[in-house]
Amino acid sequence: MAVDVDTEARGADGVVAPEEIKGRSLSAIAWGRFRRDKTAMISLGVLIFLLLCALFAPLITSVMGLDPYEINRHAIDDIGMPLGCGKPDSAFFCGISWQHPFGVEPGTGRDLFSRLLYGLRISLLIAFSATTITVILGTVFGIVSGYLGGRTDAVIGRLMDIILAFPFLLIVLALSGVFTQRLTDLGVPEGNASRITYLILVFSIFGWPYLARIVRGQVLSVREREFVEASIAMGSGTRRILFKEILPNLWAPIMIYATLTLPTYIATEAVLSFLGVGVLPPTPTFGAILADSVQYMSIIPSYLLIPGVLLAIVVVTFNLVGDSVRDALDPRAGRV
Amino acid sequence: MGKARPGVLAAVVVAAGALTLTACGGGGSSSSSTGSAGGTPTKGGKITYLEIGEQFNNVDPQRVYTGEDLAFFSGTIFRTLTAYKFSKDAKEGTSIVPDLATDTGTVSDGGKTWTFTIRDGATFETGAAITCADVKYGVSRTFATDIITNGPQYAVSMLDIAKNADGTSAYAGPYKKTGQDLFDKAVTCSADGKTIVFHLNKPVPDFNYATTLSAFAPVPQAADTGEKYDDKPVSSGPYKISVYKKGKGGQFILVRNDKWTQDSDPYRHAYPDSWEVDFGLDPAVIDQRLISGAAADQTAISTLLTPASLPIVFNDPKFADRRTNEFDPYTRYIAVNQKKVPDLKTRQAIAVALDREALRTNAGGAFAGDYADGAIKPNIGVDYAPTGMWDGLLGKTIPATGDPDYAKQLLAGKTPTITFDYPNTPTNAKAAAIIVASEAKAGITVKPNPIEAGQYYGVVFDPAKAHELINAGWGADWPNASTVIPELFTPSGGFNLSQADDKAFNDASAAAKVELDRAKQATMWQDLNKKASEQVFIIPTRFGRDQRLPGAKIGNAYLWPAYGSWPYGDMYVKS
Numbered sequence: 001m002a003v004d005v006d007t008e009a010r011g012a013d014g015v016v017a018p019e020e021i022k023g024r025s026l027s028a029i030a031w032g033r034f035r036r037d038k039t040a041m042i043s044l045g046v047l048i049f050l051l052l053c054a055l056f057a058p059l060i061t062s063v064m065g066l067d068p069y070e071i072n073r074h075a076i077d078d079i080g081m082p083l084g085c086g087k088p089d090s091a092f093f094c095g096i097s098w099q100h101p102f103g104v105e106p107g108t109g110r111d112l113f114s115r116l117l118y119g120l121r122i123s124l125l126i127a128f129s130a131t132t133i134t135v136i137l138g139t140v141f142g143i144v145s146g147y148l149g150g151r152t153d154a155v156i157g158r159l160m161d162i163i164l165a166f167p168f169l170l171i172v173l174a175l176s177g178v179f180t181q182r183l184t185d186l187g188v189p190e191g192n193a194s195r196i197t198y199l200i201l202v203f204s205i206f207g208w209p210y211l212a213r214i215v216r217g218q219v220l221s222v223r224e225r226e227f228v229e230a231s232i233a234m235g236s237g238t239r240r241i242l243f244k245e246i247l248p249n250l251w252a253p254i255m256i257y258a259t260l261t262l263p264t265y266i267a268t269e270a271v272l273s274f275l276g277v278g279v280l281p282p283t284p285t286f287g288a289i290l291a292d293s294v295q296y297m298s299i300i301p302s303y304l305l306i307p308g309v310l311l312a313i314v315v316v317t318f319n320l321v322g323d324s325v326r327d328a329l330d331p332r333a334g335r336v
Numbered sequence: 337m338g339k340a341r342p343g344v345l346a347a348v349v350v351a352a353g354a355l356t357l358t359a360c361g362g363g364g365s366s367s368s369s370t371g372s373a374g375g376t377p378t379k380g381g382k383i384t385y386l387e388i389g390e391q392f393n394n395v396d397p398q399r400v401y402t403g404e405d406l407a408f409f410s411g412t413i414f415r416t417l418t419a420y421k422f423s424k425d426a427k428e429g430t431s432i433v434p435d436l437a438t439d440t441g442t443v444s445d446g447g448k449t450w451t452f453t454i455r456d457g458a459t460f461e462t463g464a465a466i467t468c469a470d471v472k473y474g475v476s477r478t479f480a481t482d483i484i485t486n487g488p489q490y491a492v493s494m495l496d497i498a499k500n501a502d503g504t505s506a507y508a509g510p511y512k513k514t515g516q517d518l519f520d521k522a523v524t525c526s527a528d529g530k531t532i533v534f535h536l537n538k539p540v541p542d543f544n545y546a547t548t549l550s551a552f553a554p555v556p557q558a559a560d561t562g563e564k565y566d567d568k569p570v571s572s573g574p575y576k577i578s579v580y581k582k583g584k585g586g587q588f589i590l591v592r593n594d595k596w597t598q599d600s601d602p603y604r605h606a607y608p609d610s611w612e613v614d615f616g617l618d619p620a621v622i623d624q625r626l627i628s629g630a631a632a633d634q635t636a637i638s639t640l641l642t643p644a645s646l647p648i649v650f651n652d653p654k655f656a657d658r659r660t661n662e663f664d665p666y667t668r669y670i671a672v673n674q675k676k677v678p679d680l681k682t683r684q685a686i687a688v689a690l691d692r693e694a695l696r697t698n699a700g701g702a703f704a705g706d707y708a709d710g711a712i713k714p715n716i717g718v719d720y721a722p723t724g725m726w727d728g729l730l731g732k733t734i735p736a737t738g739d740p741d742y743a744k745q746l747l748a749g750k751t752p753t754i755t756f757d758y759p760n761t762p763t764n765a766k767a768a769a770i771i772v773a774s775e776a777k778a779g780i781t782v783k784p785n786p787i788e789a790g791q792y793y794g795v796v797f798d799p800a801k802a803h804e805l806i807n808a809g810w811g812a813d814w815p816n817a818s819t820v821i822p823e824l825f826t827p828s829g830g831f832n833l834s835q836a837d838d839k840a841f842n843d844a845s846a847a848a849k850v851e852l853d854r855a856k857q858a859t860m861w862q863d864l865n866k867k868a869s870e871q872v873f874i875i876p877t878r879f880g881r882d883q884r885l886p887g888a889k890i891g892n893a894y895l896w897p898a899y900g901s902w903p904y905g906d907m908y909v910k911s
Contacts, residue, residue, distance in 0.1 A: 071694055071773050079646075079701035086647035107698035107766045191783060276760040281784050282769035292762035298620075298644050 040324030072109030115284035130203035137208035142215025160209035259322030381909030391582035411904030420898030422906035429897035447539025457600035468525035470554035480509025545814035574606035584616030607908030664882035665811030671833035683872035689743035691774035708876035743778035755803035760786035817861035
């Protein structure tokens with residue numbers, strides 16, 4: 001995929017056009033590569049569409065006349081099945097109508113389309129916040145550890161080892177009650193605010209060591225470079241060296257890590273809410289919707305399929321964009 | 337049957353889950369069809385029980401306390417002094433007949449002394465004759481509450497043995513032997529070992545119903561291994577344990593006990609040659625096997641169908657003569673914590689605002705059960721009378737969909753915030769959403785509090801942790817509301833989630849418990865049930881139902897009203 005930029009930049013006669021070279025910064029080159037990557041552009045388009053949908057979910061649902069919390073008795077029959085479902089001759093996509101384009105939830109008749117949009121909001125909120133904190137923690141610890149070395153490096157290194165050694169899922173499940181309560185005691189509003197904060201914190205705390213290790217490795221090589229030595233020789237303070245000299249050279253791995261971490265957080269959040277840790281009902285989440293839908297797999301297949309496919313699309317597009325960002329920033333590190 | 341077996345379909349479903357049980361189904365048919373009956377029972381063959389749990393909760397006779405297990409073990413390996421008649425008729429199926437005893441007991445001393453005579457020829461699987469001493473020893477094990485856990489505590493509460501200051505019995509069981517002399521006085525044996533006498537602390541007119549529980553089954557003292565007895569108890573019935581391997585893929589196999597004779601046991605039919613329980617199966621797989629009915633699965637049974645299977649089973653006429661759809665023993669309700677909601681008008685408003693119709697639809701509509709009007713279920717018999725809870729008892733007729741306007745009127749401007757405790761399952765989460773939405777219409781804010789299903793009871797029984805509304809379900813231990821009203825609504829009860837403690841109510845309940853005139857006692861229970869509804873100790877939501885599909889070659893596969901289970905001692909393999 002990596003096109004040789006230098007070749008491209010030359011004119012047909014092989015003469016370098018001077019203003020082209022002058023005008024292209026590192027990020028412009030990367031963006032140029034990214035733009036020529038069809039998969040990347042399509043994924044980015046889908047992604048932006050999903051983000052806009054999530055952002056404007058309340059607007060979209062109210063325009064469509066839907067409410068994710070409303071119990072729609074009229075959309076289900078006497079035993080709670082969406083109308084048209086559960087009969088021997090039921091269609092695969094039973095329960096779907098113009099009014100409820102994705103169908104309704106059995107038992108309550110709540111609209112699935114609006115619930116998924118709202119669920120997407122929660123997922124993205126958690127994933128974006130957790131990724132941001134992960135990146136900040138990972139970068140700071142990575143740089144400090146790599147640049148200072150010695151005892152600091154050893155202490156941070158062991159801390160990372162300890163965190164990485166924890167069985168993540170087990171800890172998250174076991175501590176959820178206690179920690180959520182603790183957050184409430186600390187002043188975070190009770191209920192979903194505490195629970196979402198808990199998830200964000202847990203993801204960040206267990207996520208940063210991976211990035212910190214990558215950053216540390218990069219710092220180890222960057223700190224030996226001439227411009228760093230020059231800066232030291234000129235008497236710059238440690239903070240300036242770390243954040244003004246070294247950090248700008250780390251953006252590529254950090255960007256790559258962030259874009260690839262985000263989808264894993266979305267998926268993990270779904271797993272946790274599937275297992276019942278996470279956001280409280282009636283607030284919708286992907287995991288909770290999927291947990292309910294597996295019960296009806298054989299009679300309302302679309303109820304499982306639609307949320308499942310949507311979640312897959314979200315995770316896959318984020319992953320594809322992440323991959324393309326990596327290709328664009330670091331064309332030599334080809335995919336395996 | 338107070339507690340239900342956690343192994344069955346979505347742990348805690350019945351006792352705790354209540355609302356989860358028969359979440360949803362499909363199709364229109366809700367007609368109650370009875371299981372396959374008719375034909376002449378024949379001996380031989382093997383019945384396979386497909387089980388979700390990876391082991392039995394308990395096999396120790398003094399520790400078994402869930403409906404299906406009580407029925408299974410009583411029908412196969414544990415004989416008790418009295419037992420329930422095998423019948424699908426609600427009245428007959430809950431009447432008692434003699435089993436290990438020669439009759440259903442003789443009462444004297446105004447109901448405080450009960451005498452049973454043990455049948456001749458009854459033996460353990462070892463060949464040793466069952467004597468009064470064995471029954472007595474079995475009963476004594478209930479008192480060792482540190483080792484013999486989970487079982488019913490009726491012997492402890494009924495026998496005439498002094499209590500310690502902290503309310504525990506002065507007798508500590510046969511292992512510690514503290515207070516052994518007190519126990520020896522409360523339960524006595526005749527010199528020939530044939531007659532056993534129970535001395536009770538209060539008149540208990542229905543004590544011979546308590547003796548149907550395997551907690552009153554004989555245990556040979558020499559074979560008692562304490563906690564380990566749970567893995568291989570000594571059989572007194574027509575079968576004995578040959579294999580008990582726990583875990584996924586594990587099995588429990590019963591083979592014929594050649595020391596058992598039909599002459600000594602006119603109660604059990606013991607038709608099949610063996611029983612096999614296959615543990616750790618996926619509920620969807622179990623349903624699929626029973627529905628498709630391969631040769632090996634035609635002699636298989638299991639318990640509740642999953643919601644997804646209901647439309648398949650109840651819409652297809654080929655299952656019409658097999659499927660069962662009957663009342664189970666349980667009333668589903670939401671307990672209202674009296675300590676946290678002391679104001680009667682507020683409690684009534686919560687009940688009035690609740691959309692019971694949506695809750696029932698969410699749980700499966702007609703498959704899930706009928707609307708309940710109190711703790712006592714109609715299939716208990718004489719103790720039930722309509723309480724009129726929704727027909728004026730709360731001041732007005734309340735539609736099943738709730739009456740938020742009237743609720744607002746009752747609240748008179750108050751806007752309470754309350755929390756609803758429930759075991760965390762997807763169906764319960766939807767029920768919580770319904771409660772949140774319907775109470776909100778009356779200005780009541782409900783916060784859902786999902787609790788991990790396996791820990792549910794541990795949490796809600798802790799007064800410090802229980803909130804205002806608590807999801808629950810309860811079934812009578814025998815057809816007398818003495819196992820419902822005092823258990824649910826008095827401080828001495830074992831299931832008082834409402835934390836009810838009303839002096840007048842407690843006194844009336846205690847009086848009803850010792851009333852010897854059954855008709856009068858029934859009226860007393862009916863009044864108390866009405867009072868509990870009026871005071872909103874609980875918001876009854878459903879009288880639960882239960883749907884099953886036995887294999888095509890199982891005979892006498894009807895739902896036995898005694899335990900809301902299969903009639904294990906009466907089933908056979910069709911040839």
